[in-house]
Amino acid sequence: MSDTIQLTVNGMTCMHCVAAVEKALTAVEGVDEVIQVTLEPGGATLRGHASTDALIAAIKEAGYEASL
Numbered sequence: 001m002s003d004t005i006q007l008t009v010n011g012m013t014c015m016h017c018v019a020a021v022e023k024a025l026t027a028v029e030g031v032d033e034v035i036q037v038t039l040e041p042g043g044a045t046l047r048g049h050a051s052t053d054a055l056i057a058a059i060k061e062a063g064y065e066a067s068l
């Protein structure tokens with residue numbers, strides 16, 4: 001059983017940023033699927049049981065800001 005998690009992501013300016021965030025989230029333990037990352041408004045929707053702290057940290061490491 002996995003949950004749908006939605007995050008607000010700030011700092012993305014182009015499709016490369018979107019791809020970078022998508023890649024970063026995919027690598028987090030517990031992420032089953034990154035459903036979508038949107039540029040405008042900046043956000044990410046994914047499925048899994050990953051900790052939100054780990055997701056936010058991964059996005060930060062990729063160079064962006066995220067919050068629930």
Ligand SMILES: [Cu+2]
Pocket residue numbers: 012013014015016017018
């Ligand atoms: Cu970009």
